[in-house]
Structures are given as C-alpha cells and as structure tokens.
Amino acid sequence: MAKEKKLVEAITAMEDDFAQWYTDVVKKAELIAYSSVKGCMIIKPAGYAIWENIQKSLDAKFKETGVENLYMPMFIPESLLEKEKDHVEGFAPEVAWVTYGGLNQLQERLCVRPTSETLFCDYYANEVQSYRDLPKVCNQWCSVVRWEKETRPFLRSREFLWQEGHTAHATAEEAKERTEQMLNLYADFLEKELAIPVIRGQKTEKEKFAGAEATYTIESLMHDGKALQSGTSHNFGDGFAKAFGIQYTDKENKLQYVHQTSWGMTTRVIGAIIMVHGDNSGLVLPPKIAPIQVAIIPIQQKKEGVLDKAYELKEVLSKNFKVKVDDTDKSPGWKFSEQEMRGIPVRVEIGPKDIEANKCVVVRRDNREKYEVSLDDLETKLGEILDTMQKEMFERAKAHRDAHTYEVKNYEEFKDTIANKPGFVKAMWCGDMACEDKIKEETTATSRCIPFKQERIADTCVCCGNPAKHMVYWGKAY
C-alpha cells in the first residue's frame, strides 16, 4: 500500500511551481522515466501510446496529400553535413559524433542525424533527372539527436521522436504551396485533435531554420503563459538544390533546379498537451487522441455480478470507444485518482445499486461534471459527452490564450507586459534584426512569428519608433 499512497499524494500545484507541476505530471502519469543516459528520456507505454495515436492520425493525413514514407540512415558523414553553409553552421555545434566503428577509428566521422535535409538532398540528387520524377513528397518517422545542455521531458531532450517530411518540386510556386499546405495540416491537427489553438505565421530571419528561405510556424500558448513552437514548415527555395546539384530537365529539355520544402512535428506536442490541458489532478487528454477514452471503474467489485457487468459494458462500448476496466484490487477512490492522473477523458462508475437501477455514473475528466446515465443510453451519451468535452477543451484553451494575449504600442508597455503578464504580446516591428536582438536581450522575449493574419496596432516599431513593417507575436518560450 506504500506504493499506492505515493500516487494519491497531491502533486505540486501549478500555481505554486509550474515547472515542478509539469515534472510531477510526466512522472506520475507514467509518461516518461529518466534513463542512465544523460539528457535522454524513456517514453513509457502511457506516453508512447499518445505518440502512436499522433503518428496514426498525422500519417493518414499525410498520405491523403500524396506523402510516401521511407527510411534514411541515421548517420550523416561530416562532409555531407557541410555541403550547405548555413545549415551546417546551425547544426554542427549540437550534434553527436560517431568516431569509432567496432575497434576501428573511422576515416570520416559521422554525426547522428539532427535532421535529414542533407541525406534527402543527396538522395534526390540521384533520383531526380526529369520533370517526370517530380514532385518527390517523402517523409520519415524516426528519432533525431541534438546535444542540448539543458533538457526537459518532451520539450527539449538530446534524442526525440519526430517525423520529417522532405519534398522536391519543379517550381517555386509548388514548393510554397506545399509549405503552406503542411503548416495548415499541422494547425488543423492541433486544433481539431489536440484541442490546442494555434497562431499561424512566419518566423523572422533571426528565428528561421538554418538554410531555409522561409520558415512557417504554429505557436501555441501554455497554461503558464509561455509560448511553444509546435510545428514548423520550411520553404528552401533552390538553396539546397544548388548546394547539392539537384537538377531536372524540364519539358523543353532545359536543366532546372528543384525547389524544396521540409516540415516536422515532434514528441514536443505531448508537452503541449500536458501544459495546455493539465490541471492539479494530473493530465487531461483530449478524447480524440487519448489511448484510453473510457475507464470503467466497478464499485464494490467483489459483489456478485459487478465485474461481469463491467466486462459486459466494456465489450459493448469497445465498438466505438477505447475502453478499459480497472479490475485491480485497489480502492475505487484510488482508481479515480489514477484515472484522473492519467487524463482518461471519462470514467464510468458502476456498482450493485447502479446495476439494479440499470444506470451508471459518468464523470468527465476536464470539468468533473457528473451524469447519471441509463445503461440503455450509455453508448449514445458517451459519444455526446466526449464530443462536447473535445469541443470545450479547445474553447477553454482558446479563451485562456485570448485572455493572455496583449496588444502593446510602446516599449515601456512592452517591457512591463512581458515582465508581469505571462502570455503573447502583439506589437509592431520595423523588420530590423537589431530591434529583435535588443528586445530579446532586455526582456528575454523572442519573436514567435509574424502572423499571417496581420493587424495594424500602431504605425511605428515598438522598439525603435521607426515605421512599422509587421505586427509580430512576442513571448517567452519553451
């Protein structure tokens, strides 16, 4: 029972220490375990099952747009990594190097992929000859390594899981369209499946991906008012194509460079789910992505017929929902805490009296609303409850974000808001990197994105007072 006690002990309240609350949740909801490999985490079954659902959903959406999966080697020879100048500068300082194979020192060291643009370019240079070979729209699901100094589960770790899509197109227009298409796909996925509202926009020159012409991003706001970059889509133009010599002969038999894109989403979004929806009882999973949607918890399960009824309900409900029966010998109260900690969207409580009355009690995880439901209506009612919960989780997250988004017109206001009001700050910017640098240095806020939906808050840059070019979302970020 000592072990049981540990879980029901209250976790740190998020108001008291958000970082500690986060750590408590990832551990007590059994999403991760620390490993003896510094900076790398073990994604435990409850965490990995969320990732499997994310994969399944995203992968199907990718394939609808013509994406083909493949698998590239995990190693990149140093000379290959160095082919595109900006790219190597961006990544070389944070890669892990393999220098020995068995007992022999390698003639050329290999980095463990931090991302695979260079491998895909090398591949496309061989595969693409004619316009008939285009477009190439490939993706891989894999892990990548970046030698981070400070790490946090899901948010920043030396190894993480992701998908990376890499495409090659005949024209610049087509590449631009694909970059936008994938960003919108990510945005819809976060909003509709993860119930996380996002801002869609473009990264500034300072914040864009190493080697990209333009980086599009979706930015979400965590419960503590910090921003999280939640998915990016890059338009490379023909920069990589020129560095790697990826050319095709067009219909007029002329040699042309291809135009490329890449786009990725990582296990980071699990961090976003936790920090957008979680509460002081633990994780709250959006029904659409929850590995288990319904926990049936028998009350007085030793009484005749209770467990049988629970299994019977499970069988019926499993046609439409992902259901488990908690038939362990723990107390119902403990089981409730556990279901809450793990973020299972609803629980169904059923005991001898309920069975007699042909009903049960359904409890929503997010707002703890209780429903007495006739067993005859349970299937229909559960569908409604889960749909409503999914919708309201999004609305609640959006209301929270909107309530923590501030418009500011001058630098004093900007500094004050960043310092005292956690959230997004919308402010005008002249487009000069010097202002961006100054803001970051003086406030630790970074430009999150130049949103596609522009507004004219003021005529001058919030920092230097020169004429403004863009409205920008700023914020402290993970």
Place this chain on the structure above:
Amino acid sequence: MAKEKKLVEAITAMEDDFAQWYTDVVKKAELIAYSSVKGCMIIKPAGYAIWENIQKSLDAKFKETGVENLYMPMFIPESLLEKEKDHVEGFAPEVAWVTYGGLNQLQERLCVRPTSETLFCDYYANEVQSYRDLPKVCNQWCSVVRWEKETRPFLRSREFLWQEGHTAHATAEEAKERTEQMLNLYADFLEKELAIPVIRGQKTEKEKFAGAEATYTIESLMHDGKALQSGTSHNFGDGFAKAFGIQYTDKENKLQYVHQTSWGMTTRVIGAIIMVHGDNSGLVLPPKIAPIQVAIIPIQQKKEGVLDKAYELKEVLSKNFKVKVDDTDKSPGWKFSEQEMRGIPVRVEIGPKDIEANKCVVVRRDNREKYEVSLDDLETKLGEILDTMQKEMFERAKAHRDAHTYEVKNYEEFKDTIANKPGFVKAMWCGDMACEDKIKEETTATSRCIPFKQERIADTCVCCGNPAKHMVYWGKAY
C-alpha cells in the same frame, strides 16, 4: 524513353548469378537505394511500404498478447553495456561509438544500441519492486546499429530496422512460455502472411544469443538453397536480472529475481520475401503483405471512357483491396513489366473491347495465369484469386524447401551434400561444440537449429560417431 528502357532490360537470371539477381531486384523494384553512408541503405517508399505492413500486422498480434510499446534511448553508456559479461563480449566488437557531443568530448563514450537488453534491464530494475508490477511485456520499433564489415541490402547492414520485445516475469515457467509464444507468433506470421514455411527450433550453445540461456529460432530456406534466420526469441532465465539487480518481493514478502525474455524480427524478412518468392521478372509479393495488391492497367487509355472505367473499378475495388491505376503515359507492355518487377500480386487489364463486353483480364503475378472475368464478378473473383495465390505461394515454397532438405547419416555424405546440394541437411549430432566447430570449418555449414520436432535418423553423431543427442538442421546461411 531511355529511362524506360533500363527497366525492361532483363535482370540477371537467378540461375546465372543469384547474388546479382538479388541486387538487381532490390534496385529495380525500387526497394532500396545506396546512400553515401557506407554500409547503410535507404529504404525507398516501395520497400518501406512492405515494412509498414509487416509492422502493422505484427504490432496488432503483439498487442493481442498484452505487449505495450515504449521507446528507449538509442545510446547506451559503455559501463551499462558492460554489466552482463557474455552480452558485452558478443556485441562490443561491432558497435558504433559516440565520443563527442557538439564540440565536447564525452566523459564516457556511448554506443549506438546494437540491441537494448541493457537499457531494458536498467529500466526494469527501477520499475519492478513487487509481484504486482509483473509481468512487464514491452516492445519497441526502432533502428539498431552493428558495424558489419560486409553488407547486403536487408540481409546485413550497419543500420537496420526491427522490433525488440523485452519481458520480465515472476517465474521461469512464465518466461519460457513467453519465449515459445513469441516464436510461434513469428512462425505463424511468416507462414500465414509472408507465405514462407519455417523450421522452429532451438539454437545450439555456439549459435545462441550473447547472454541468453536459450535461443529459439525460425529458419527459412531461400530459393538458392541457403538458410536465413528469420526471427529469434531468447529466454534469459535470471542471468540479466542478477547482473542488473532486478528483484521483486513475492506474495510471501521474499525477494526474488525476475526471469526475462527478448525477441526480435527485422527488415531482414523483406530479404526473405524476395529470395523465397521472387523470379526472373522481379519481385513476387504475397497478397497479404503487398502494399498494392491490384494494378489496374488501362489498354488504349486515350480512347474515350477507358480511364474513366479504370478509375470507376478502382473505386469499387478499393473497399476490399489495395488498388492503383497506372495512368502514366507509358506503354501497356512497359506497365506490365513494371507491375511484375514490383511484385504486385495481380493486374487487371481493361481496354475498349473489354468494356464493350463488360469484362476484363486478370493476370496473377506468381504463375502468370490469366482469367477472363466479367466486371460484375470482378470483386468476388479477385478475392478468390488472391486467396488462392497466397495459399499456392506457401505450398510452392514448402515444396521447394522439402525438395531441398536432405537426410544424411555419415560425414562423407554430409560433406558431399553440403558441397553439391544447396539446401537444409538433417543429421544427428552428439551435442559437442567441437563437432560443430569442425563441421563449420570443413564445410562452411552451420547448425541452423535443433528442431522442436525431433526425428531419429541415426544413432550416432554424423561427425564423430559418438552417441547422438539431437537431430540438427545444418546449412549454409545468409
């Protein structure tokens, strides 16, 4: 057209040069591409789609037996790898070592996982305290690295994809049962889905996994008469548990060591599919695992209504089959070759005259049997054809294996058979490793397994003449 020509050029005949035939098929069926990373391959979309189907099917079967997926770090600290003596001796000579993280030399070098027993043991040592925590039945899908000197696509490469299951149990019996259960799961998968007959048995001491108490294996026979180890399941007893201190308190509150297993299947089985079923026109995919089962090839596709009919058929058939229409501007003959090279189980030929007569021609890939089928019956008939093809592919492979399995009673016969008759050799063995070593040295044949189904061919060891203990399958192997 120059590019088109390349594919229709005959590939090397398997009778002339089996190794070259294999290389031709993996390249021309577009399963793999070579990368600029020596010894590592790119698994192209057509190859990766086969792996995705294998994953999907195996993963569902695993989960039915209670397996949970998780993800472990790809790095193993040297000190952790060294904890189990036999294990480190087996793997250390062939691992890749990371020695730098960014610009800094690591204090302890990390190997890129060749397999993850040590990581799972480290994890279970933390996770398991009480009998209530058992069993642990976990699996991960990932890539592993072994620094092989000679490599061949799918069969042996420095990086390959696989799944590795790792379990911990309260009792030795339970561990043994799980080892057997997973071997049987693999065997059924190969026989029923990949149409590859297998021998189930146990590896000798010499051939077992580094650190295992017993290794079970399924062995299949390739078309050239060489054996391929196609899946293994290891019983570790409590050896790793003692090395890593994985203990639990039982119901009587006594400390006990857990008993463990591990089991894996790799992208190697794609090599087996190629070498068991392929022919001189290319790949032949078993219908159950084929990413595309039906290729609809329009004849005179520029004539009005032909393409429309092809798309219409695709829509109808897609409810039950994986279908594509080849509507490229290549000639029908070229499309036939391509469908054959890629191993698509059946093609449906449909032209203006067929449409007029409300029929089409269906051609089976494996034996090229043609069927004239009324469009009204097409759905039913295709189901029958694919089922029959799946069944007959297994029977053909089994007949081939049986015809290339030889029983021998003395060493002269053994040497002669190994030298002149490619295939499995069944012969008695005394159980002494010296005989096994001698046989390997003198004939290059290795013991494939001690089959669970024992036969008494003779009373004495085929090598030394001492009393025989086991009947063993021997053979040259990939």
